[in-house]
Structures are given as structure tokens and as C-alpha cells.
Amino acid sequence: MELTAFMSQELPRIEGLLREKTDSLSEYVRPCAGHVLAAGGKRLRPLLTILSARAFGYGGDVLPLACAMEFLHSATLLHDDIVDGSRLRRGKPAAHTVFDQTAAILTGDALLALANRMVAELGDARLTQLLSEAILQTATGEIMEVAHIRDFAMPVGKYLEIITGKTARLIEAACLCGAVLAGAGSEGEDAAKAFGLNLGIAFQLADDALDYTSDALVAGKTTGADLREGKPTLPLLLFLCSLPSREATGCLEILSDDGERNRQAETLLKAVTEGGFAEQTRDRAQAYIAKAEDALAKFPDAPHRKLLRQSLSGAAKREK
Amino acid sequence: MELTAFMSQELPRIEGLLREKTDSLSEYVRPCAGHVLAAGGKRLRPLLTILSARAFGYGGDVLPLACAMEFLHSATLLHDDIVDGSRLRRGKPAAHTVFDQTAAILTGDALLALANRMVAELGDARLTQLLSEAILQTATGEIMEVAHIRDFAMPVGKYLEIITGKTARLIEAACLCGAVLAGAGSEGEDAAKAFGLNLGIAFQLADDALDYTSDALVAGKTTGADLREGKPTLPLLLFLCSLPSREATGCLEILSDDGERNRQAETLLKAVTEGGFAEQTRDRAQAYIAKAEDALAKFPDAPHRKLLRQSLSGAAKREK
Numbered sequence: 001m002e003l004t005a006f007m008s009q010e011l012p013r014i015e016g017l018l019r020e021k022t023d024s025l026s027e028y029v030r031p032c033a034g035h036v037l038a039a040g041g042k043r044l045r046p047l048l049t050i051l052s053a054r055a056f057g058y059g060g061d062v063l064p065l066a067c068a069m070e071f072l073h074s075a076t077l078l079h080d081d082i083v084d085g086s087r088l089r090r091g092k093p094a095a096h097t098v099f100d101q102t103a104a105i106l107t108g109d110a111l112l113a114l115a116n117r118m119v120a121e122l123g124d125a126r127l128t129q130l131l132s133e134a135i136l137q138t139a140t141g142e143i144m145e146v147a148h149i150r151d152f153a154m155p156v157g158k159y160l161e162i163i164t165g166k167t168a169r170l171i172e173a174a175c176l177c178g179a180v181l182a183g184a185g186s187e188g189e190d191a192a193k194a195f196g197l198n199l200g201i202a203f204q205l206a207d208d209a210l211d212y213t214s215d216a217l218v219a220g221k222t223t224g225a226d227l228r229e230g231k232p233t234l235p236l237l238l239f240l241c242s243l244p245s246r247e248a249t250g251c252l253e254i255l256s257d258d259g260e261r262n263r264q265a266e267t268l269l270k271a272v273t274e275g276g277f278a279e280q281t282r283d284r285a286q287a288y289i290a291k292a293e294d295a296l297a298k299f300p301d302a303p304h305r306k307l308l309r310q311s312l313s314g315a316a317k318r319e320k
Numbered sequence: 321m322e323l324t325a326f327m328s329q330e331l332p333r334i335e336g337l338l339r340e341k342t343d344s345l346s347e348y349v350r351p352c353a354g355h356v357l358a359a360g361g362k363r364l365r366p367l368l369t370i371l372s373a374r375a376f377g378y379g380g381d382v383l384p385l386a387c388a389m390e391f392l393h394s395a396t397l398l399h400d401d402i403v404d405g406s407r408l409r410r411g412k413p414a415a416h417t418v419f420d421q422t423a424a425i426l427t428g429d430a431l432l433a434l435a436n437r438m439v440a441e442l443g444d445a446r447l448t449q450l451l452s453e454a455i456l457q458t459a460t461g462e463i464m465e466v467a468h469i470r471d472f473a474m475p476v477g478k479y480l481e482i483i484t485g486k487t488a489r490l491i492e493a494a495c496l497c498g499a500v501l502a503g504a505g506s507e508g509e510d511a512a513k514a515f516g517l518n519l520g521i522a523f524q525l526a527d528d529a530l531d532y533t534s535d536a537l538v539a540g541k542t543t544g545a546d547l548r549e550g551k552p553t554l555p556l557l558l559f560l561c562s563l564p565s566r567e568a569t570g571c572l573e574i575l576s577d578d579g580e581r582n583r584q585a586e587t588l589l590k591a592v593t594e595g596g597f598a599e600q601t602r603d604r605a606q607a608y609i610a611k612a613e614d615a616l617a618k619f620p621d622a623p624h625r626k627l628l629r630q631s632l633s634g635a636a637k638r639e640k
Contacts, residue, residue: 028463079429083422102403102466105425109399109459112429116436117452125440128448132437139429143348146422 003310007047014046017067021114032099032107036074039090044315045069045174048199051311052178052192055304064118065127065181069174071115072131076138076170078108083146084229119177127177134173141165150230152255156237160201163208168200175199187298194295195308198288203315205285208233212269212278224269228262230255234284236268238277289315323630327367334366337387341434352419352427356394359410364635365389365494368519371631372498372512375624384438385447385501389494391435392451396458396490398428403466404549439497447497454493461485470550472575476557480521483528488520495519511618515628518615522608523635528553529601532593544589548582550575554604555597556588562595609635 022033046066053062080086081094082104088094096104112135119127145162148154175196179189211226212235226233236255240248254260254268261268272278289312296312299305342353366386373382400406401414402424408414416424432455439447465482468474495516499509531546532555546553556575560568574580574588581588592598609632616632619625 026460026464028467029460076429079425083425103463105399105403106459106463106466108429109396109432110456110463112432113452113455113459117449117456120445120449120452123445125443125445125448128445129437129440132433132440135433136430136437139426139433140346140349143423143426143430144346146426147348 003307003314006051006307010047010050011043013063014043014067014070017063018070021067021071021118025110025114029107029110032078032095032103033074033111035098036078036089036095036107036111037070039092041070041073041090043070044203044311045073045171048171048174048196048308048311049178049181051304051308052175052196053182054178055299055302055308056179056182056184056188056192057300057302058178058182060181062178062181065122065177066174068115068118068131069170069177071111071118072135073170075108075111075115076142078104078111080142083142122181124180127180130173130177130180134169137165137169138167141167141169145231148232150232150256150258152232152236152240152252154232154237156234156241159232159234159237163204164197164201167204167207168197171200171203172196188300191295191298195292195299198292198295199312199315202285202288202292202312205234205281205288206315209235209278209281209285211235212273212281224265227265227268230258230261234281235272235277238280239272239275242275242277289313323627326371326627330367330370331363333383334363334387334390337383338390341387341391341438345430345434349427349430352398352415352423353394353431355418356398356409356415356427356431357390359412361390361393361410363390364523364631365393365491368491368494368516368628368631369498369501371624371628372495372516373502374498375619375622375628376499376502376504376508376512377620377622378498378502380501382498382501385442385497386494388435388438388451389490389497391431391438392455393490395428395431395435396455396462398424398431400462403462442501444500447500450493450497450500454489457485457489458487461487461489465551468552470552470576470578472552472556472560472572474552474557476554476561479552479554479557483524484517484521487524487527488517491520491523492516507618508620511615514615515612515619518608518612519632519635522605522612522632525554525601525605525608526635529555529598529605531555532589532598532601544585547588548585550578550581554601555592558597558600559592559595562597609633 018037022030022037025033046069049066049069050062077089078095081089082096082101086094087097116128116131119131141162141164145166148158148162172193173196175192176189179192184192208226211223211233213223227236240251243251254264292312293309296305296309299308338357342350342357345353366389369386369389370382397409398415401409402416402421406414407417436448436451439451461482461484465486468478468482492513493516495512496509499512504512528546531543531553533543547556560571563571574584612632613629616625616629619628
């Protein structure tokens with residue numbers, strides 16, 4: 001079976017349970033929750049949970065656990081868009097602009113609780129513990145990112161810590177929880193964890209590269225949004241590292257002045273892409289993909305392992 | 321043993337674990353989390369969890385479960401103050417004014433996750449499930465309240481639904497979880513649930529009465545804040561119900577106009593209190609306290625039941 005066939009089989013079931021659970025919410029929460037869920041997305045996290053559980057031989061129902069991962073992700077999106085002041089989400093108006101900030105904050109809380117409840121209902125406290133840990137790390141990563149806004153002198157290590165927290169930990173949890181549900185044992189769990197963590201880092205690196213190179217219409221977002229918002233991401237950090245120290249100082253001065261940074265945004269974007277730093281960021285993503293592949297080698301040699309390998313190639317490209 | 325003696329024994333231990341867990345958070349989350357925890361409060365929820373567990377004969381460690389309840393409560397305070405636009409919390413600057421909105425939103429998420437993790441670590445999925453359900457209902461109650469802002473024609477039943485969601489469900493969970501930890505059995509659990517639910521409703525009713533009567537300095541908040549913010553609470557709803565229909569219509573017109581409502585706030589406040597509607601609200605609180613006492617009769621005849629009874633008398637007064 002190919003990944004596309006697997007997806008066309010699983011996605012309708014995922015969408016079905018997401019809708020059913022959203023419909024079960026109070027009428028006060030439902031519209032805003034429905035909005036963020038309907039904005040779509042690739043349902044990467046639930047797909048990974050299902051694939052991971054199946055790869056480790058689980059034949060039972062993975063859907064509630066898988067959908068809990070998507071609800072968790074949606075909750076973080078609701079809060080992140082407020083925090084980032086983003087007006088758009090996947091090319092559509094963000095929930096806090098359609099409804100209001102109050103609805104977005106509290107619906108986010110409700111979805112966090114819904115996800116926790118769905119996992120708690122499975123009766124395995126270990127799964128709930130992993131989920132809570134992932135939420136804690138995701139929120140911490142987000143706060144860290146906000147704390148380092150406009151900090152263009154930030155070391156690359158700190159940048160990696162941020163993206164690991166805000167993006168990779170939840171993807172790691174999606175894979176790990178699938179393995180735990182399947183009773184994969186400690187070696188299997190370690191493999192699932194390493195696969196998810198590295199895939200998650202690669203995923204965010206590719207996304208950050210995309211922001212310097214993508215066509216706005218294709219990606220449903222504006223090129224250079226990170227630069228304009230003052231988010232120091234890897235393409236820019238690598239560019240700054242490449243400059244002789246006097247030039248780097250001058251460039252940091254421009255970057256730290258909001259007006260100047262926006263006036264010179266096009267020039268800066270061009271310098272970063274033409275210097276090949278978006279490409280270098282993609283190369284780094286590829287290196288994490290390779291690590292994820294190494295982790296896959298420790299999975300059982302099941303058909304679903306092949307599908308997990310196929311899912312990797314898409315993650316590193318992320319052209320839209 | 322008296323309640324005050326019990327509290328002076330338990331409170332330092334509660335504060336100790338709250339501090340230890342807060343200190344274990346990332347440096348990015350710690351300051352804002354520390355701020356909301358340091359603002360104090362009576363630690364009602366953790367005290368109830370400990371008392372409930374002890375009343376049902378549990379001799380083990382209740383502290384982690386109890387403190388999880390306080391973290392959960394703190395998380396909701398962080399988000400509520402943003403939603404309500406409150407500048408003060410217990411007479412001190414609210415977290416989102418000292419830090420910023422981003423820190424308050426994401427630290428709230430981190431505390432929700434911390435609470436869930438602490439409960440998940442106890443290894444009983446049922447407890448996590450009850451906790452998630454309580455968070456979901458609390459968030460839903462809050463959204464419902466916001467949806468009915470300025471809705472002064474709201475029926476009393478809807479008001480009760482709102483305060484049950486936003487306040488009582490978490491207090492119910494604090495008592496119920498203590499009983500579940502103690503293995504109280506289904507009758508014991510029902511009694512703990514009924515005790516907490518009714519106490520929680522009484523608690524919010526007394527708080528809403530207080531807003532019409534309290535001295536601002538004593539309560540650390542302004543009298544009439546609910547009226548000015550357009551929150552329809554029971555004293556005002558009862559006052560409106562008491563008016564002949566033509567007068568009620570005229571009064572609703574004044575209330576629904578923000579400028580007019582604020583200009584006539586003092587007159588309205590006086591009409592509500594002098595008509596005895598704050599007092600009637602307190603009487604209703606007392607009726608819920610009586611229901612909570614009935615529930616207590618189904619608790620085992622242990623010394624801690626006496627302490628739970630003592631805690632009731634304070635809740636209905638809430639003079640500060």
C-alpha cells in the first residue's frame with residue numbers, strides 16, 4: 001500500500017471523529033472550534049499516531065488517540081495566532097479575527113481539555129502523562145520564541161531549542177503515544193520518539209526555509225513574514241553568521257529597528273536566499289530526516305514502516 | 321481539631337509544593353506562574369481535596385492532587401483576567417498587565433498541562449478524566465458568560481448555568497477527586513460531588529452579592545465592577561424581575577447602553593442593595609450551603625467531616 005492510498009482511507013475517518021467530537025461540545029464553544037478544525041491542515045499528527053501504532057502491530061482502535069493529537073494541535077494554533085498577532089491561518093482568517101480573542105483563548109482551553117479527556121478515557125495514565133508533558137513543552141517553546149523576538153543575535157542552539165519545544169515535541173508525542181498504545185516496549189518507544197522528534201525538527205526547519213522562498217499564493221502566506229515580525233529563524237541566523245563581524249554588526253542594527261527592518265525587508269530576503277541560506281536550512285532539515293530514517297530502522301519490518309518512510313520525504317520538502 | 325488549626329498545618333505544605341513545582345518550570349514560564357501563585361488566595365480547592373480524601377479515610381499523600389487543583393485554578397485566573405480585561409487580581413496587578421498577554425496565555429497553558437501531568441503521574445486515569453471534564457466545563461462556562469455579557473434580560477436559570485460552569489465544576493472536581501483517591505465508592509463519590517457542586521454555587525453567589533455590597537478596600541476590588549462591566553449577576557437580575565414590566569423595560573434600556581449604565585451606576589447599585597437583592601442573593605447562597613450540608617451527612621462520621629462543615633460557614637459569608 002502506498003501513503004496516498006493509506007491517507008485516502010484514514011483521512012475520512014479522522015475527519016469524521018474530529019467532527020463528531022466538535023459537535024459534542026457546547027454550542028458556545030462549537031463555532032470557534034469548528035472554524036479552526038475546518039481550516040484544514042494535513043492532519044499530520046493523527047496520521048503519524050495511526051501509522052506508529054500500526055507499525056508496532058496494534059490492531060485496535062487508534063482514532064481517539066490520533067484525533068486527540070489534532071485537537072491539541074488546534075488548541076495551540078488558536079493561542080499561537082493571538083500571541084503572534086497572525087491574521088491568517090492556512091490562507092483563511094484566523095479564529096480570533098472571525099470570532100474574538102476571548103472565544104479563541106477559551107475555545108483553546110476547551111480543546112486542550114477535550115484532548116486530555118479523550119486520552120484519559122483510554123484508561124492508560126502513561127498516555128495522559130506523555131500528552132501533558134508535550135503540552136507543557138509546546139507552551140514553553142512558544143514563550144521562549146516570544147521572549148527571543150527581535151533577538152537576531154540569538155545562537156543557533158537556542159533557535160533549535162525553540163523549534164524543538166514549539167513544534168517537535170508534539171510530533172514526537174504523536175509518534176510515541178502510538179507506540180505506547182501498541183505496547184512497543186522500551187526500545188520500540190525510543191525508536192518512535194527519535195523518529196517523531198527528528199521529523200518534527202525537520203518539519204519546522206523546512207517551514208522556516210519556506211518563509212524565505214515560497215510563493216505567497218501557494219503557501220497561503222506571505223513570504224518574509226518571519227523577518228517582518230522580527231522572528232529570528234535559521235536562514236537569517238546562518239546569513240548573519242556568514243558575515244564579517246563589522247557587516248554583521250551593521251546588519252543587526254538594521255534588523256533590531258522595526259522600521260528599518262521593514263523598509264529593507266526585500267533586500268534582506270534577497271541576500272538570505274541568494275546567499276543560499278534557505279537552501280542550507282533545507283539541507284539541515286534533510287539531516288534531521290536522515291536521523292528519523294535511522295530511527296525507523298529500529299521499527300519492526302512492517303508495511304506501515306514503509307509508509308512512515310514515505311511520509312518523511314514530504315515533510316522535508318513542504319513546498320506548500 | 322478546628323479548621324484554623326488544620327489550615328495552619330496544611331497551608332505551609334501546600335505552599336511548599338506549589339513553590340517546588342513552579343520552580344521546576346522553565347525560566348521562561350516561571351516568572352508569570354510565580355506571580356499568579358504569589359498573589360495568594362485562600363487555597364480553597366487544595367484544602368477541599370485534602371479534607372475530602374481524609375474524610376473518606378485516605379491516609380496517603382494527597383498533596384500532588386490537591387496542588388494540581390490550585391494550578392488548574394491559577395491557569396483559569398490567568399486566562400480569565402485577559403478575557404475580562406481585569407487590571408487587578410486580589411488587589412494586585414493582574415499577570416497580563418505585569419508581564420504581557422502572551423506570557424499570560426501561554427503560562428496558563430503551561431499550568432493546565434502541569435496540573436494534568438501531576439494528576440496523570442498518580443497513575444489513575446479516572447482522576448485525569450475528571451480533571452479534563454472540569455477544565456472543559458470551566459472554559460465552557462466562561463465562554464457562556466462572555467456570550468451573555470450585557471444580556472440583562474437573561475433568565476436566572478442561564479445565570480445559574482454560567483456560574484455552575486465557570487466556578488462550581490472545579491470545586492466539585494476538587495472534592496470528588498479527593499473521594500476518588502480515597503476509594504470512597506459510588507455513594508461516597510456522589511456525596512463528595514454534591515457537596516462540592518453546591519458549595520461552589522454558593523461561593524459564586526456570595527461573590528456576586530459581595531460585588532454589590534463590599535467595601536472596595538476590604539475585598540481588594542471595586543464595588544459595582546460587575547455592573548460596570550455589563551455582567552448580569554443575580555442581585556441585578558432579581559431586581560429587574562421585581563420591577564413592573566414598563567419600568568423593567570426602561571431599566572433594560574439604560575443597562576444596555578454602556579454610557580448610560582455607567583453614568584447611572586451609583587443609582588442602580590443603590591436600588592439593587594436597598595431593595596434587598598444582594599441580601600436575597602446571599603439567602604440563595606445559604607440555600608445551596610444547606611444542600612452541601614445535606615450531602616455531608618452522607619460522608620463517614622470522621623473528624624474531617626466536621627472541618628468540611630466549618631468550611632461551609634466561611635464560604636457563604638465571603639466578606640473579604
